[in-house]
Amino acid sequence: MNLVPGTLEEVAVNRCFGGWHRRYRHRSATLHCDMVFAVYLPPQAASGTVPALYWLSGLTCNDENFMHKAGAMRVAAALGMAIVAPDTSPRGAAVPGDPEGAWDFGHGAGFYVNATRAPWAEHYRMHDYVVYELPALIEANLPIDARRGISGHSMGGHGALVCALRNPGRYRSLSALAPISHALASPWGQKAFARYLGEDRAAWKAWDACELIAGASERLPLLVDQGGADGFLLEQLQPETLRQACAAAGHPLKLRLQAGYDHSYFFIASFIDDHLHHHAAALLT
């Protein structure tokens, strides 16, 4: 493939709930590789621009998981809101992955940071890709405007929180499902940060939701759902630390513990409609 940066190659298109699910490949100048993303365009996009919810997926996912499994397009169609689902890391044979082939680092595990250490720094810049390059590409080529919301699950919940908290004014709405709330204190985050950012833990704070909330200059109301039977809850996700950080900072938080629910897409599907309405309240007014 010789894709020109700034142009989109259509990979797939499917009608869905009166709108369109589309996948595009493009050359990323930020990540130095070809990337695929998915977008749901609601019926309203046929006659004007619509706002978009950027959805960041979790470990091992790509652009497809949310679009296939969340059941979000029905309400997005009714509301007139697009959904953008990026991949979760740079990809391709030229992009280094986990040396041991593990699923929690490297391909599928970009953690939405800008890596600073070799060999990761050349490609693993998912923060800048998600926050800057991808919206610019989308808003220049698709009927989607700059009204942006952001949400995600697990590693992607961490990503949504960090992207919004680091970039005041860039998003109008924010939510997360089962986010890694305090990445620098979680085993997944520690493994990733040590490699992408180096061993100096002071540098990790700029990529940790609980740390960023303390000094945030913007206080977007935050909706978080967390399954009560999620096997990752205490060690990896730490919602109670998020609750304390929000309380200490005066950050508006609605944290809902959903008894009996686990970490799967069955949990996401059960509550995604509430998140879509949460974003619509900010994006469509």
Add this chain to the structure above:
Amino acid sequence: MNLVPGTLEEVAVNRCFGGWHRRYRHRSATLHCDMVFAVYLPPQAASGTVPALYWLSGLTCNDENFMHKAGAMRVAAALGMAIVAPDTSPRGAAVPGDPEGAWDFGHGAGFYVNATRAPWAEHYRMHDYVVYELPALIEANLPIDARRGISGHSMGGHGALVCALRNPGRYRSLSALAPISHALASPWGQKAFARYLGEDRAAWKAWDACELIAGASERLPLLVDQGGADGFLLEQLQPETLRQACAAAGHPLKLRLQAGYDHSYFFIASFIDDHLHHHAAALLT
């Protein structure tokens, strides 16, 4: 595994929309192999038995595709209806598959017939499994009663039509999405029937929806959705033949051609709610 016939081994359980998605493994006396099926139990199943929609999936699928991708559980929960998703063929190393390893015969492609030819006849008896063994097992072990509806997609749409038409009184409701309406005249059906049933085409008629409709003794109102941009429409699915067969027989049919939609789960998800309500009208009264 040494599973006792008639008993269920729980493989997975996930809360979903206030109810439960569960997967079970069991020893099938009909298929002579271990099988896995999925069931969605709505919240109402906690306090009594509920009716069930049996969903038959298409080529290459197993019990997971519909549960993960159709977005059906929201409405099933609201209505108080279970969903049962069997696998699409016998499975396992002891079960012969396609000699050439193709995806449209053998494993994942049981076509919901009772095979009569060696080596298929020993295991490939999906009709009897879906119509008799599985409901008996479920109704004896789970809070699901004998109010049964049946639906499916593609090969599973063919299966739903054939299972209902061959067994008057067994189902209260019937629908299909993009069914293989006239299997004996479709390349997929011809390949499968020639092997499972032998070269005598007279025997194929007992497993063909359009042929069965002519002589049916029960006329369950039939809802069929078909994507207008489905690449399999004319050669494999032949909805117009179904329309003609229903018209000739006086069989009540609502056939909706959905312009622009393809054969994927994006199509199924877009219209599954209408099917759930179609079944609920018969199952919940």
